Amino acid sequence: MNFLNSRVSKSVCQRCTTFFTSLSTFTTLMSLTFKRKNDEEASNPPKKPASASSHWANGLLGAMNDPNLRIYTDSQVVVIKDKYPKARFHYLVLPKESISSLKAINRDHLDLLEHIHHVACDIAQQEEHKNITFKMGYHAEPSMNHLHLHLISDDFCSECLKTKKHYNSFTTDHFVDSLKLIESVKKTGKAITVSHAEAEKLLKKSLVCFKCGEEISNMPKLKQHLARHASRADD
Numbered sequence: 001m002n003f004l005n006s007r008v009s010k011s012v013c014q015r016c017t018t019f020f021t022s023l024s025t026f027t028t029l030m031s032l033t034f035k036r037k038n039d040e041e042a043s044n045p046p047k048k049p050a051s052a053s054s055h056w057a058n059g060l061l062g063a064m065n066d067p068n069l070r071i072y073t074d075s076q077v078v079v080i081k082d083k084y085p086k087a088r089f090h091y092l093v094l095p096k097e098s099i100s101s102l103k104a105i106n107r108d109h110l111d112l113l114e115h116i117h118h119v120a121c122d123i124a125q126q127e128e129h130k131n132i133t134f135k136m137g138y139h140a141e142p143s144m145n146h147l148h149l150h151l152i153s154d155d156f157c158s159e160c161l162k163t164k165k166h167y168n169s170f171t172t173d174h175f176v177d178s179l180k181l182i183e184s185v186k187k188t189g190k191a192i193t194v195s196h197a198e199a200e201k202l203l204k205k206s207l208v209c210f211k212c213g214e215e216i217s218n219m220p221k222l223k224q225h226l227a228r229h230a231s232r233a234d235d
């Protein structure tokens with residue numbers, strides 16, 4: 001009986017030893033695996049995806065070099081067709097100098113601002129724009145990075161003009177007239193700017209025809225109303 005118990009105990013011990021040896025081996029292998037994975041992640045950290053809004057906001061930098069959009073260039077500026085025009089004629093005049101927005105403007109930029117204005121005037125006076133009235137200015141809080149002047153015909157006849165914000169960005173104080181901007185920089189050394197809260201209020205204002213002052217209930221009716229103004233102007 002004692003002999004049998006001795007054999008059973010010895011067998012159990014052998015199995016335990018085998019089990020713990022296997023467990024130790026498995027633990028060692030798993031430890032090495034996790035270490036290798038951690039080392040790889042440390043040496044190759046995952047790249048953060050580029051923000052879609054950030055990429056979109058920087059789109060003007062690429063558009064400046066697009067031959068399908070560019071209509072004029074000189075040593076200081078580039079003129080392009082707006083990729084999503086909000087009127088029959090809609091151009092952007094952009095300085096080649098890196099200027100983020102109106103808030104970065106100071107007196108040192110006066111010559112450049114005047115050149116931008118003169119180039120816009122030259123474009124507006126081209127033969128194809130005969131009898132077209134243009135607005136020239138800057139958005140107080142632009143959606144796109146890099147300073148740019150909008151040269152836009154005042155018909156606002158475009159499929160891309162879809163929202164109240166689109167319209168109000170050109171027909172309220174959100175739109176800073178080019179000559180008024182230049183005058184502000186001459187007098188104060190700064191551009192005309194508004195706070196984010198003020199800009200949002202301007203963009204959310206009721207729709208009002210900038211030609212006759214009539215308040216319009218929605219965008220489709222506003223576009224019909226503006227089309228009637230345009231047809232009377234053509235007569």
